Amino acid sequence: MSKLRFHAIKQSLKRKPKFIEETQRRSSLFGTNVFNDKAMLQALTKDTYKSVKGAINKGKKINRVTADQIALAMKEWALSKGVTHYTHWFQPLTGATAEKHDAFFETINEGIAIERFAGNQLVQQEPDASSFPHGGIRNTFEARGYTAWDPTSPAFIYGKTLCIPTVFVSYTGEALDYKTPLLRALNAIDGASVNVAKYFDKNVRKVNASLGWEQEYFLIDSALVASRPDIVFAGRTLLGHSPAKGQQLDDHYFGSIPNRAMAFMRDLELESLLLAIPVKTRHNEVAPNQFELAPIYEEANLAVDHNSLLMDIMDKVAERHNFKVLFHEKPFAGVNGSGKHNNWSLSTDTGVNLLAPGTTPMSNLQFLTFFINTIKAVYDNEELLRASIASASNDYRLGANEAPPAIISIFIGEQLTKVLKELETVTKGKLSPQEKTDLKLNVVGKIPEILLDNTDRNRTSPFAFTGNKFEFRAVGSSANCAKPMTVLNSIVAKQLIDFKSEVDALINKKDLKKDEAIFNILREYIKESKNILFEGNGYGEDWQKEAKKRGLSNNRTTPKALKARVSKQTIDLYTSLGVMNEKEINARYEIDIEEYTKHVQIEGRVLGDLAKNHVIPTAVKYQNILIENVRGLKDIYGAQFKAIAKEQMDLIQDISKRIELINSGVNAMVEERKKANKVIDNEKRATFYCEKVKPYFDEIRYHCDKLELMVDDEIWPLTKYRELLFTK
Ligand code: ADP
Ligand code: MG
Numbered sequence: 001m002s003k004l005r006f007h008a009i010k011q012s013l014k015r016k017p018k019f020i021e022e023t024q025r026r027s028s029l030f031g032t033n034v035f036n037d038k039a040m041l042q043a044l045t046k047d048t049y050k051s052v053k054g055a056i057n058k059g060k061k062i063n064r065v066t067a068d069q070i071a072l073a074m075k076e077w078a079l080s081k082g083v084t085h086y087t088h089w090f091q092p093l094t095g096a097t098a099e100k101h102d103a104f105f106e107t108i109n110e111g112i113a114i115e116r117f118a119g120n121q122l123v124q125q126e127p128d129a130s131s132f133p134h135g136g137i138r139n140t141f142e143a144r145g146y147t148a149w150d151p152t153s154p155a156f157i158y159g160k161t162l163c164i165p166t167v168f169v170s171y172t173g174e175a176l177d178y179k180t181p182l183l184r185a186l187n188a189i190d191g192a193s194v195n196v197a198k199y200f201d202k203n204v205r206k207v208n209a210s211l212g213w214e215q216e217y218f219l220i221d222s223a224l225v226a227s228r229p230d231i232v233f234a235g236r237t238l239l240g241h242s243p244a245k246g247q248q249l250d251d252h253y254f255g256s257i258p259n260r261a262m263a264f265m266r267d268l269e270l271e272s273l274l275l276a277i278p279v280k281t282r283h284n285e286v287a288p289n290q291f292e293l294a295p296i297y298e299e300a301n302l303a304v305d306h307n308s309l310l311m312d313i314m315d316k317v318a319e320r321h322n323f324k325v326l327f328h329e330k331p332f333a334g335v336n337g338s339g340k341h342n343n344w345s346l347s348t349d350t351g352v353n354l355l356a357p358g359t360t361p362m363s364n365l366q367f368l369t370f371f372i373n374t375i376k377a378v379y380d381n382e383e384l385l386r387a388s389i390a391s392a393s394n395d396y397r398l399g400a401n402e403a404p405p406a407i408i409s410i411f412i413g414e415q416l417t418k419v420l421k422e423l424e425t426v427t428k429g430k431l432s433p434q435e436k437t438d439l440k441l442n443v444v445g446k447i448p449e450i451l452l453d454n455t456d457r458n459r460t461s462p463f464a465f466t467g468n469k470f471e472f473r474a475v476g477s478s479a480n481c482a483k484p485m486t487v488l489n490s491i492v493a494k495q496l497i498d499f500k501s502e503v504d505a506l507i508n509k510k511d512l513k514k515d516e517a518i519f520n521i522l523r524e525y526i527k528e529s530k531n532i533l534f535e536g537n538g539y540g541e542d543w544q545k546e547a548k549k550r551g552l553s554n555n556r557t558t559p560k561a562l563k564a565r566v567s568k569q570t571i572d573l574y575t576s577l578g579v580m581n582e583k584e585i586n587a588r589y590e591i592d593i594e595e596y597t598k599h600v601q602i603e604g605r606v607l608g609d610l611a612k613n614h615v616i617p618t619a620v621k622y623q624n625i626l627i628e629n630v631r632g633l634k635d636i637y638g639a640q641f642k643a644i645a646k647e648q649m650d651l652i653q654d655i656s657k658r659i660e661l662i663n664s665g666v667n668a669m670v671e672e673r674k675k676a677n678k679v680i681d682n683e684k685r686a687t688f689y690c691e692k693v694k695p696y697f698d699e700i701r702y703h704c705d706k707l708e709l710m711v712d713d714e715i716w717p718l719t720k721y722r723e724l725l726f727t728k
Contacts, residue, residue, distance in 0.1 A: 001713070001714050001715065001716070002715070002716070002717040002718075004226075004227045004717070005227050005716070005717060005718065005719050005723075007223070007227075008221075008223040008224050008226065008227035008719055008723075009223075009224070009719065009723055009727070011221075011223040012221035012223050012224050012322075012727045013727065015221065015260060015322055016260075017259040017260040017262065017263035017321075018263050018267075018320070018321055019262075019263045019266065020263075020266060020267055020270070022266065022270070026269075026270075026273055029270065029273045029274055030273050030274075030276060030278070031273075031274070031275070031276035032274050033081070033156055033157040033158070033274040033275055033276075034154050034155070034156045034157075034274075034275060034276040035074055035077060035078075035154050035155040035156065036154050036276060039077055040052060040073075043073035043074075043076065043077055044069065044070065044073050045069065047066075048066050048069045048070060048073075051063075051066045052066075052070060052151060055151045055152075056151050056152050057206070059187075062123070062151070064119055064120075065119075066119075067119030067120070067122055067123050068118055068119035069119075070119065070122060071117050071118055071119045071121065071122040072117070072118075074117065074122065074155060074162065074164075075104060075115065075116075075117035075162075078104075078157060078162040079104065079115060081157055082160060083104075083157055083160050083161060083162050084103055084104065084105070084160045084161070085101040085102060085103050085104065085160060085161045085162070086101070086102060086104060086117060086121070086161065086162040086163075086164065087099040087100055087101045087102065087161055087162070087163055087164065088100070088125045088127060088147035088149075088164050088166040089163040089164060089165050089166060090147050090165070090166045090167065090168040090177055090179065091168070091177050091178045091179050091308055091480060091482065092132035092133070092168055092176060092177055093132060093133045093134065093135070093176065093177065093178065093587075093588065093591050094132060094133060095178070095478075095479070095480040096308075096312075096480075097308050097309070097312055098127075098132070098168075099161070099163065100127045101161055102121075104116060104117055122149055122164060123148065123149050124146060124147070124148050124149070125146065125147045125166070126144060126145070126146050126147075127145065127147055128144075128145070130145065132145070132168075132176065133591045133594075133595075134170070134176055134587060134591075135586065135587025135588060135589070135590040135591040136583075136586070136587055136590060137170050137172075137174045137176060137583060137584070137587045144170065144171040145168060145169070145170055145171075145176050146168070146169055146170070146171065147166035147167065147168050147169075148166055148167050148169065149164055149165075149166055150165045150166055150167055150179065150183070150301075152183075152299075152301055152302070153165035153301060153302050153305045154276075156275050156276070156309075158275065158309075158313075165179075165305055166179075167179050167180045167183065168180070174581070174583055174584050174587070175580065175584050178304075178480050178482035178483065178486070179301070179304070179305075179482060181482075181486045181574075181579050181580050181584065182300070182301060182304060182482040182485055182486045182489075183301060184577070184578055184579045184580070185485070185486045185487075185489040185490045185493065185577070185579045186208075186209055186300055186301055186489055188489065188490060188493035188494075188577040188578070188579060189207065189209050189346070189489040189490075189492055189493040189496075190206060190207050190208070190209075191493070192492075192493040192494075192496035192497045192500070193207035193346055193348075193354065193370075193493075193496055194206065194207050194348075195496070195497075195500050196369060196370070196373075196496050196499060196500055197348055197352075197354065197366070199366075199369075199503070199514060199518065200365070200366040200369075201348070201350060201352075201366075203350055204348045204349065204350055204352075205349050206348070206349040207346050207347065207348050207349070207354070208299045208300070208346070208347055208348075208349075209299070209300040209344065209345075209346055209485070209489050210297045210298065210299060210300060210303070210343075210344065210345045210346070210347055210469075211297060211298065211299075211300040211303035211304065211342060211343065211344055211481060211485060212294065212295065212296065212297025212298070212303065212342075212343035212469075213294070213295070213303060213307050213340050213341065213342055213343070213475075213481055214281075214292055214293075214294040214339075214340060214341040214343070215292065215293045215294070215307065215310065215311070215340055215477065216285055216290065216291070216292045216338035216339055216340065216477045217290070217291060217292075217293075217314065217325050217326060217327055217338055217477060218287070218289050218290050218291075218325070218326035218328075218331055218332075218338065219261050219264065219289055219291060219318065219323045219324075219325060219326075220289060220323065220324050220326060220724055221322060221323060221324075221727055222318075222319070222322045222323055222324045223322070224719050224723060224724050224727060225324040227718070227719045228718060228719055228724070229606060229609065229610060230606050230607070230610060231324070231326070231331070233602060233606045234328075234599075234602060234603045234606050235326060235327070235328040235331065235393070235478075236326070236328045236330060236331040236332070236393070236396070237331060237332055237333070237721070237724070238603060238606060238607045238610060238697065238701065239607070239610055239611075239615070239701055239704045239705060239708070239718065240332070240333070240705065240708070240718070240720065240721045240724075241705040241706075241708045241709055241720070241721065242333070242334040242335075242721060243720070243721045243722035243725065243726070244722070245722075246287075246288070246334060246335055246721075246725075247286055247287050247288060247335060247336060252284050252285070252286065252287065252288050252289075252290070253284060253285060253286045254283055254284055255284045256284075257282070257283070257284055257291070258728040259728070260321065260323070260728060261289075261291060261323075261728075263321060264317060264318060264321040264323055265282050265291070265293070267317050267320065267321065268293075268313060268314060268317045269282070271313050271317055272295075272310060272313060275306075275309060275313075276306075277295055277306045277309065277310055278295045278296040278298065279293060279294075279295045279310075280294060280295055280296050281293065281294040281295075282294075285336065285338070286336040287332070287335045287336040287725070288335075288725040288726055289724075289725050289726075289728075290335075290336060290338065293310075295310075297343060297345075297469075300344075300485050300489070303481070304480070304481045304482045304485060307340075307480075307481050308480060311325075311327060326338075327477050327478040328393050328477070328478060329391075329393045329394045329396060329397035329403075329476040329477050329478060330393065330396035330397045332721060332724070332725065333701075335721075335725065337396065337397035337403055337477075338397075338476075338477035339397065339403060339473060339474070339475060339476060339477055340475045340476060340477045340479055340481065341471050341472065341473045341475065342471070342472040342473075342475050342481055342484055342485065342488075343466070343469045343470070343471050343472075344469060344470050344471070344472060344485070344488060345468060345469040345470070346370060352366075353468055353469075354366065354367065354370040355367065355370055355371060355374075355465075355468055355469055355470065356467075356468035357468075365515060365518065365519070368419075368423070368522060369499070369518060369522065370496075371416075371465070372420075372522045372525050372526060373492065373495045373496055373499050373525070374470060374492055374495075375410055375412075375525070375526075375529050375532060375533070376495055376525045376528065376529045377491040377492045377494070377495035378408065378410055378463060378491070378529075378532055379410075379528070379529035379531065379532035380491070380495070380529070381487070381491040381569070381573070382408040382532060382552060382553060383408075383553045383555065383561075383563075383564035383567070384487055384491065384564045384565070384567075384569075384570055384573075385408050385463075385472075385484070385487055385488065385491070386406060386407075386408050386474075386553065386555055386561050386564065387487075387555075387561045387562050387563075387564040387565045388483045388484040388486070388487035388488075389472075389474050389475050389476060389479060389483070389484055390555075390558040390561035390562055390592070391476055391478070391479065391558060391592075391595075391596070391599075392558055392595070392596045392599035392600060392603075393476060393478055393599070394474075394476035394478075394479070394558075395556070395557055395558050397476060398474060398556075399556060403474070404460065404461060404462030404473050404474045404538055405460075405462065405538050405539065405543065405544070405554070406474075406554055406555055406556045406561070407462070407538070407543070407544070407547045407552050407553070407554045408462055408463060408474070408532070408552070408553075409461060409462065409463065409532055409533070409534035409538065409543075409547070409552065410461070410463045410464070410465070410470075410532050410533050410534070411458040411461035411463070411464040411465065411533075411534065411535055412464075412465045412533060412535075413458075413465065413535075414535070416465065417533065417535060420526050420530070420533075423519075423522065423523055423526060424523055424526045424527055424530075458535065458538070460537050460538035460539045461473065461534070461538050462474035462538065472484055472488065486579065490573060490574065490577055490579050491573065493577055494573050494576065494577060499521060499525075502521050503517045503518050503521050506520060506521065531550040531551065531552065532552070534546075534547075557690050558592075558593075558596045558686070558690070559593065559596060559683065559686040559687045559690050562589060562592055562593055562596075565585065565588065565589045565592070566585060566586060566589045570585065571585055590682055593682050593683055593686045594682055594686075596686045596689070596690070597676075597682070597685050597686045597689050600689040600690065600693055600694055601673065601676075601689065601693075603697065604669055604670075604673055604693055604694075604696075604697070607666075607669075607697060607700060607701070608666045608669065608670060610704070610718070611662050611663075611665075611666050611700055611704055612662075612663070612666055614717045614718060615662065615704045615707060615708075615717075615718075616659055616662060616663060618707075618711055618715055618716060618717055619655050619658065619659055619707050619710075619711055620659070621715055622655065622710070622711040622712055622715060623651075623652055623655045623656070623659075625712070626648050626651055626652050626655075627652060629645070629648055630645045630648050630649060630652070633645045633648075651710060654710065655707065655710065655711075658703040658704075658706055658707050658710075661699075661703045662700055662703045662704060662707075665696055665699050665700040665703070666696075666700060668696060669693060669696035669697075669700065672688075672692045672693045672696070673689075673693050675688070675692070676688040676689050676692065676693055708720070
């Protein structure tokens, strides 16, 4: 066994769980490191507090004096907790989080040092940060990037730093981050939903989109990870034969959580609670060493921030427990990948979940309105929704037998399917008011049952209605939720705006009653968008064919999927809602397409290195042992040796064949990479990498994995799947 592999395994086997004591109730820890309502009430004057709330709830501007007061209060609060630095915390287009710390400490006159934090430092900063991807936005004439305070996501203390959530925009106002478009999309869905919700209740003033994400991840011992260059550089294994026992027995799923993982989770949960991330659920996932964590759902912007923050905390806490968290969507071939289900719903300031079937017919029509409009929005924008979750890493998961396919469809369950069928077919032609009333009562009267029975969940669907929310399951575990949330909220906002104008037009033109007009439009929507509804097995071959017949897209790779991001339809959508202008849309496309190329490029390099510098030399070493053995047999048996040494000689030949195939495969891949790098156009280069470079990965891997089975375990250099996945 190579030294590295041997020491890694030895080290990981020696580790003990590091449980920290829980001495307080979790509820008493919740949010203690957040400048939340309670902290603000304590630290701010009534008027200042009111200004902040006005900014949070109604987007009102905060004046200079108030900003100074808030900054002062924040500083005092932070200093009282031993904080030394502050940072504007933002999410650049890398998808990760960014921070640049400044000390409160300042010298004013010679020899006088104080802690200072003023309103302007709270409200706006210019972190330079010119090395973040910007897709050309900052090349033009003004290279400056600014961060600006987002009061809707409260400031928090992490370590010894006060973190202030901010947006990141260019001097010319274009968004350089994921948060800005998300906030605009949330604003759009708020406005559009309020206008429609007012059909049913005049008192609705605000609608919030909620998000509850479920984070899946692998926990692997850090020493074992360090022994695998592919995990270190690509976040996943590029080689490795499946272990004799994998997940076939389903004995990990919901099983008792291993001690070391449990100690990590407890630590992680306590850290999260201090930051008001309402972590609630934890369990083992399907694959060995795979787990899931889910919080209680929150307002979408906050939930997105909390997910990004959590991923960061996970990395740090894992370090303390000698683990590495793998967020990659498919770290191990042949083993379940990881996703991040995005549970989404809309709720009013009057306390109503617009996607929950109510108890009275009126509120049921409201439910049907939002339910059917969402279906229509997804149908009309299925390619954009697919594009929102596209990444090099998620490509390995989507459609890989245990994850939703690259085809977007909606599962709504048997009962709602029946309801929609009835709504669609009961009335042919024009609707008489009498018929309509009967129908409405009849149909909607059934809906409450749905709430009680949402057991027939279809795990193979990428987008499923689960009782009182939609669950977007195709989102990848490493994704920043802002992307899918921006798309989903934008498309539904646009749809609701169109719906409202169609209903109003019908009321005016045909003198229809409001309910009747709503019903008429909804019925048309059901007809138009029913092709997106699918209740069957999304993993099956049949669905691929059926989906094609229905005209649904099946964009299996990221370069293909991303095209929808810059289609005319998308540009119209975003510009009409004010979510992004054309420059911002194109910039994100350029960044993502380039990121794809870089990912495949890096993987290609690492694979080439592993194959040529680890696998082939080891195979040669083993082959030499066999050759020695055959020579010895010849010495002993003379002419008879051929029969006796037959197996060894076959092995020697087989190894030579594999070495040749690996070597020629790597050489050919390198040649294709060289060609790819000469392609100037970003999109064409990504496609080249996807179609010409990537296919070599599987081919090279196949022979390397065969060698892993042949070669003496004692000298195999790379830590094996069984060691990575089953060390506890
Ligand atoms: P699953 O069976 O998929 O694990 P759960 O019922 O445990 O589903 O819920 C998963 C996630 O959905 C949790 O994060 C939860 O907070 C969230 N969730 C529940 N209700 C809503 C809702 N109305 N809107 C958004 N998210 C929700
Ligand atoms: Mg789920």
